[in-house]
Amino acid sequence: xxxxxxxxxxxxxxxxxxxxxxxxxxxxxxxxxxxxxxxxxxxxxxxxxxxxxxxxxxxxxxxxxxxxxxxxxxxxxxxxxxxxxxxxxxxxxxxxxxxxxxxxxxxxxxxxxxxxxxxxxxxxxxxxxxxxxxxxxxxxxxxxxxxxx
Amino acid sequence: xxxxxxxxxxxxxxxxxxxxxxxxxxxxxxxxxxxxxxxxxxxxxxxxxxxxxxxxxxxxxxxxxxxxxxxxxxxxxxxxxxxxxxxxxxxxxxxxxxxxxxxxxxxxxxxxxxxxxxxxxxxxxxxxxxxxxxxxxxxxxxxxxxxxx
Numbered sequence: 001x002x003x004x005x006x007x008x009x010x011x012x013x014x015x016x017x018x019x020x021x022x023x024x025x026x027x028x029x030x031x032x033x034x035x036x037x038x039x040x041x042x043x044x045x046x047x048x049x050x051x052x053x054x055x056x057x058x059x060x061x062x063x064x065x066x067x068x069x070x071x072x073x074x075x076x077x078x079x080x081x082x083x084x085x086x087x088x089x090x091x092x093x094x095x096x097x098x099x100x101x102x103x104x105x106x107x108x109x110x111x112x113x114x115x116x117x118x119x120x121x122x123x124x125x126x127x128x129x130x131x132x133x134x135x136x137x138x139x140x141x142x143x144x145x146x147x148x149x
Numbered sequence: 150x151x152x153x154x155x156x157x158x159x160x161x162x163x164x165x166x167x168x169x170x171x172x173x174x175x176x177x178x179x180x181x182x183x184x185x186x187x188x189x190x191x192x193x194x195x196x197x198x199x200x201x202x203x204x205x206x207x208x209x210x211x212x213x214x215x216x217x218x219x220x221x222x223x224x225x226x227x228x229x230x231x232x233x234x235x236x237x238x239x240x241x242x243x244x245x246x247x248x249x250x251x252x253x254x255x256x257x258x259x260x261x262x263x264x265x266x267x268x269x270x271x272x273x274x275x276x277x278x279x280x281x282x283x284x285x286x287x288x289x290x291x292x293x294x295x296x297x298x
Contacts, residue, residue, distance in 0.1 A: 011262045012251030013179050013244055020247070021170065030162050033293055064254065087254045092288055093276055094250060095162055097243040098169070102161030105213065105236045110298045113160045116278075119290050123280040127242055129265075131272040136283050139241055141268050144182055149259045 020094070024048055024056050030095050032066065032088065034114075037081040057082055065091065097127045169243070173197055173205050179244050181215065181237065183263075186230040206231055214240065246276045 009015045020026060024046070031045050043053055060066040065088040072078045096116060103112045116125040129137040158164045169175060173195070180194050192202055209215040214237040221227045245265060252261045265274040278286040 011176075011179070012248040012255065012257065014176060014251075015255040015257070016247040016251035017175055020250075021172070021175070023170070026166055026170070027160075027163060030160070034295065087250075089288055090250060090253070092291060092293075093278065094243070094246040096278070096291075096293075097246045097276070098165040099161040101169075101236075101239060101243060102163075102165035104239070106161065106164040108161065108164070108298070112296055113298050114293050114295055116291055116293050118280055118286045119292050121280065121286075123282065123286075125278050125280050125286050125291050127246070127276060128279045129242065129245070129274050130277045130279060130285060131267055131270065131274050133272065134285050136279060137267045137270075137272075137274050139238055142241060142245075142265055142274050143268050144241075144245075144263050144265050146183065146263055147261055149257070149262055 020091070022056060022059065024052060025060065026095060026098065028053070028056055028060065029065070029088070029091055032082065032084050033092055033095060037083060038079070039082075042082075060088070064088075093127055096125075100127055169240070171205060171208065173201060174209065175244060175247065177202070177205055177209065178214070178237070178240055181231065181233050182241055182244060186232060187228070188231075191231075209237070213237075242276055245274075249276055 009018060020029075027046055028042060028048075031042055036042055036045060039053065039057070042048070042057070043050060046053070048056075057066065057068075061068050061082070064085055066082045067085055068080045069083055070078050071081050099112070099114060117123060118125055129139060129142050131137050158167060169178075176195055177191060177197075180191055185191055185194060188199075188202065188206070191197070191206070192199060195202070197205075206215065206217075210217050210231070213234055215231045216234055217229045218232055219227050220230050248261075248263060266272060267274055278288060278291050280286050
């Protein structure tokens with residue numbers, strides 16, 4: 001599923017996957033959500049080759065998940081850093097849903113590598129279905145309905 | 150990232166991706182969540198080759214996302230159908246998170262192919278962060294904290 005074909009895909013799940021489903025992309029997002037911004041930091045934290053990282057970052061910039069901003073440290077040449085856009089920050093839900101499922105069904109013996117909490121209240125946070133009143137809907141009560149579109 | 154290495158991966162995001170991140174897997178799950186159970190139905194709805202489908206279904210059975218159950222129609226040979234386990238049904242959150250992001254940031258001109266609602270109340274449903282009291286937490290208020298594990 002090449003990303004060039006995103007526009008032709010007939011389902012938002014497939015469309016998101018065409019952008020996000022490439023190897024490494026979600027792990028790059030995980031690092032970005034933890035605060036990583038710089039090419040060299042992504043590279044050392046993920047152990048990913050420079051060409052692959054460069055390609056994946058370009059895709060994420062192209063689709064508006066990251067923006068590329070110049071920065072310059074004193075005495076150094078100008079470099080770029082990669083910041084999450086609002087659309088990119090929304091992907092926190094997706095990365096958290098993946099982690100939550102893995103923590104539960106493919107657990108590490110040493111326990112989770114990350115937890116999530118609300119900055120304002122310090123309460124633990126998880127991903128769930130909610131309705132338009134903001135009430136949680138149990139997963140077995142949720143139905144997907146094809147729209148016929 | 151081969152799925153044989155799941156146990157060695159040091160992060161639940163990576164562990165989930167090793168099982169779920171293979172091409173087609175999430176689309177197979179999407180169909181299963183819409184009620185598809187039979188090999189021939191997955192094949193015709195997805196336009197996927199039989200070998201690839203067979204391999205992806207085996208992985209999902211191996212990791213406890215689907216179970217394989219025999220069924221037999223009168224006058225036909227016995228066949229298998231694939232049912233979501235409770236762990237598989239939990240992935241509804243992940244598939245919905247992907248769809249929600251795609252609907253918003255990579256929208257189809259014709260609109261969404263699927264909507265979600267609560268069976269019991271008929272109210273529209275979306276994926277969000279909630280805290281341990283069941284209250285929604287705005288995405289910009291959620292922080293991920295490495296545990297050091």
